[in-house]
Amino acid sequence: MRATAILMSTILVTGGLGYIGSHTVVELQAAGHHVVVVDNLSNTNAEVADRINTITNTPFAFHKLDVCDTEALAQVIQQHEVDGIIHFAAYKAVGESVEQPIKYYQNNINGLISVQDCMKRFDIKNLVFSSSCTVYGDTKESPITEDQPIVQAISPYGTTKIIGEQLLADFAQVTDTRIVSLRYFNPVGAHKTALIGELPLGVPNNLVPYITQTAAGIRKKLTIFGRDYNTPDGTNIRDFIHVVDLAKAHVKAIDFCETNTFGLEVFNIGTGVGHSVLEVVNAFELHNKLQLNYDFGDRRAGDVEQIWADTSKAKSVLGWESELGLEEMMQSAWNWQKQLS
């Protein structure tokens, strides 16, 4: 009975051709969902749709549109009789958000309001939202649980995630909706086929794309930002999670919506294990059998010293836990980079 219900669901994925979105489309199709993708291609390209098709061999509808265009979004939802939405479409560059805060508030907040508007119009009850561990701010508590207080964010990007969760809490109060907010830790890696992965625009800000571009000779040298932190090797600690594990968490979350009672639920999505930046660099070298050109530099402004997730809620309530380790993360990231360069 339940399996049939899941098979018949049509899930709209906003930002479905992006890094996490594309991996989630693959996993949704593998789980038997019908998928409809909308994406404005601001941070990806249409070829990703073909690559997803090559992996899954299952067609899906794709509409090039901006989620902030509520009328266009409504038309797509009406056309496909959508049962649930996974909302990824948003800007995500922390540094850029500091320089262009209005751009981030306009896009990320309006996009979510547009999605909520459509949920109301078409009586869509299920929503999964992309949030971030950035909502915990400069925390000293790790492993961190979902009930830690939300504090002031370090960047406008982070503030859009905090406001987003607040919008959802208010919306859930007055509607019969089931909403899940997933707070991602540090997504890395790529699909094992190397057909989809992260497409960083310009110079990457994030660690793993910077590592792979350095190994590929696109960047001269990786600089590790700070080695005087109060951690075992002096470098920052993060909870790196394989993007395929993260994608599977979205499938669990949308399935959970179908059976949960009305309201908003928040989950940490990480591995539950912290790794230092230096450990990641060493793992990359070890598992890909190469040497990376790197040195140590000053601390980067705004970096949290160490943070990793307590994932027990995701495990007990969603029935999800990560399966892939640093080896798969580093190998898949490198395989993806090699076919890009």
Ligand code: UFG
């Ligand atoms: N780092 C380097 N050198 C680099 C790039 C990064 O040493 O060239 C270090 C950073 O200092 C940090 C770690 O690698 O210690 C991870 O940095 P990332 O930029 O990859 O990731 P962040 O942890 O800073 O940011 C991530 C997400 C954000 C989210 C944030 C929440 O990318 O979307 O976590 O803490 F907001």
